[in-house]
Amino acid sequence: MTKEELAKKKGIQIKETTQTAAEALITTTTNQEPEVKAEPKKTEEKPNTKVTPPKAPTKIKTPNAGRPKGKPSTKISLNVPDEYLEIVNIAAGVNYKGNTSSYIVSLIEKDIEANGTIYQQIKDLTT
Incomplete structure (x- = not known):
């Protein structure tokens, strides 16, 4: 299939010029109409009627528990002979x-x- 046939099938108009591929891509127009997206329906906001109980005190983490934290680091890939x-x-x-x-x-x-x-x-x- 030639590029002219492909362009016709896709609905793209080709201009006969000496443009580069990038310039041609920018200036190419299609015959398709843009899609119109419907806005999502808005839901009514209901007032918060729930009563939340007071939060229990959280446990304090001991600094020596678990794996020791070192300097912040980033994982890298390394090729070694x-x-x-x-x-x-x-x-x-x-x-x-x-x-x-x-x-x-x-x-x-x-x-x-x-x-x-x-x-x-x-x-x-x-x-």
């Missing part, structure tokens, strides 16, 4: 009770301590 992954797993097992994320975060922290001023200078140049 297989040859490094074995070493990362060993190092995490020995030093971080098997927590690979903690091990990688510690490596990032060490790098920021060593090169943080350079990274800040680069950030300042780009802003």
